[in-house]
Amino acid sequence: MNWKRKTIGTAAVMLFIIFGFLGCSGRKAASADETSGDSSEQFTENAEADSAVGLESAEPGFVTPEDAVLDYLAGMRDNDFDRMALSFGGGRCAESIACQYAYLCGIDLIPGIEIDNTVLLKESGDAERLLEQIAQRMEETDFSSMEFLGFVLPDDLSDTYSTDTYQENLSVLAENYGVNELANRVAAVKVNGNEYMLFFDLIKKNDRWYNLQMGGIFASILGIESSATGCVRMDEEDKKILEELLEDTEHELPGTKEKIYLQRTEAEGFDTPWQAAVAYLEGMQANDIGQMLTTFSVESYAENYNLQAYMEYLEAYSFMHQDVKFPSVNDFVKALISGERKEQLADDILSQEGALYACSFFLNGEEMQEDDFSLKWETLQGKMDLASIEIIGYILPETLSEQYTSEYQSNIVERQTGIYGADQILESVIIFEYKGEKYCLFMEESKYNGKWYNSKIGNRLALLLGVDADFKGAPPLGLLGDPADLEELITYI
Numbered sequence: 001m002n003w004k005r006k007t008i009g010t011a012a013v014m015l016f017i018i019f020g021f022l023g024c025s026g027r028k029a030a031s032a033d034e035t036s037g038d039s040s041e042q043f044t045e046n047a048e049a050d051s052a053v054g055l056e057s058a059e060p061g062f063v064t065p066e067d068a069v070l071d072y073l074a075g076m077r078d079n080d081f082d083r084m085a086l087s088f089g090g091g092r093c094a095e096s097i098a099c100q101y102a103y104l105c106g107i108d109l110i111p112g113i114e115i116d117n118t119v120l121l122k123e124s125g126d127a128e129r130l131l132e133q134i135a136q137r138m139e140e141t142d143f144s145s146m147e148f149l150g151f152v153l154p155d156d157l158s159d160t161y162s163t164d165t166y167q168e169n170l171s172v173l174a175e176n177y178g179v180n181e182l183a184n185r186v187a188a189v190k191v192n193g194n195e196y197m198l199f200f201d202l203i204k205k206n207d208r209w210y211n212l213q214m215g216g217i218f219a220s221i222l223g224i225e226s227s228a229t230g231c232v233r234m235d236e237e238d239k240k241i242l243e244e245l246l247e248d249t250e251h252e253l254p255g256t257k258e259k260i261y262l263q264r265t266e267a268e269g270f271d272t273p274w275q276a277a278v279a280y281l282e283g284m285q286a287n288d289i290g291q292m293l294t295t296f297s298v299e300s301y302a303e304n305y306n307l308q309a310y311m312e313y314l315e316a317y318s319f320m321h322q323d324v325k326f327p328s329v330n331d332f333v334k335a336l337i338s339g340e341r342k343e344q345l346a347d348d349i350l351s352q353e354g355a356l357y358a359c360s361f362f363l364n365g366e367e368m369q370e371d372d373f374s375l376k377w378e379t380l381q382g383k384m385d386l387a388s389i390e391i392i393g394y395i396l397p398e399t400l401s402e403q404y405t406s407e408y409q410s411n412i413v414e415r416q417t418g419i420y421g422a423d424q425i426l427e428s429v430i431i432f433e434y435k436g437e438k439y440c441l442f443m444e445e446s447k448y449n450g451k452w453y454n455s456k457i458g459n460r461l462a463l464l465l466g467v468d469a470d471f472k473g474a475p476p477l478g479l480l481g482d483p484a485d486l487e488e489l490i491t492y493i
Helices: 043-053 065-077 081-086 094-104 126-140 164-177 216-221 236-245 273-285 289-293 299-304 307-314 331-363 377-383 407-420 460-464 483-487
Strands: 118-120 147-152 181-191 194-205 208-214 231-233 246-248 316-318 390-395 424-434 437-448 451-457 490-492
Touching (some): 065 147, 065 181, 065 194, 065 208, 081 094, 081 331, 094 208, 094 231, 147 236, 181 216, 194 216, 194 236, 236 246, 273 289, 273 424, 307 407, 331 437, 331 451, 407 424
Antiparallel strands (some): 118 316, 147 181, 147 246, 181 194, 390 424, 424 437
């Protein structure tokens, strides 16, 4: 019986729409960004950065695409974030895992959120009540009871999949990613009595398979919104159709593994705020993103973040558009928050190095080539002589702006400290030299249990001084005023 001729339930109506923009047109093979709803990064160019972030490649990978998917699902069943993350072959995954986790917990069904994944909090107590609803749904979702129902053949979901044009596009995308092959798989699972179809893109590298992203290319072709992260909830009518679509029910979830908790990212902290910033620059000198990441609060951030305080400040909640999406109700969520934070920090570090690279060209009167604008860790490593960085000293923030210690600014810091759940927040300004020019490094620092960590690149002092965001927290010193006057403010290290 051909399912494509059947009437389907309303919950999955968009799932089975057959798009022809690849299958029946003669268009040129699309790029990854054109074809996918996600802006995934290339496997080969990000492997080193991802390893430093803690999402090490699951070497030697998996024998089949199905094995990679099943290992990911087994990690979900066991609330083992690290196992889920390690089934990926590089690139960001924590944010997608978080969004899929929210969907499977039914957070998107909470009144208000289901409209556009965002709810406004207008009345006193709204944030607390919403957090209670979110926590309740998370606690009631028993992932340990997950059932794997089987795989659905992509051909049965869309005629587009088996067309020569679509398959040629997969080959082109695989080449763009620098891998041997790219494939799509669709798995059906049952969680808390609800049935779902989960969409995956996978890559083959050196004859081994890895997950690349949830949702992605094939899900985008079928019209599944990126906010669903490749997750489609089945209604009663859809479940009947799903039974007919399940072609591969021979596989089963692998057994539980002893959890291999990845090493904590953050180091033991520092005695002063400026020491944390200097340690970050020392990591930059060593061209070691892993070393740079150890200077940030990651696990301490995840363990202490006050989501209610943030929601009350923002007067809104959106799990698609904020750094911390869930209350830290268990170890899985803490690991998930830490994973998202590491990925974002790695992106911020890369952006800052790219800005420093571009600024050094401009200050030296050199003309950048087209390929110089590519923000890729591997590319920047080969083009920047970061070992030549010289750390000069630091400037006390209050000497640069009278507004820095104003009551208004103090209230901002107090509020931010409460959101971070930190003991204290301060800022640092480190002076360093690169390619003959002096630069400032603006960093925000947070204190947990008596130790200081970097909390983010850039800070409110930079905003007070009118430093353009394009400098990513590292503008030339001369941008702040007369170099001779500024030199007198430097405490030399």
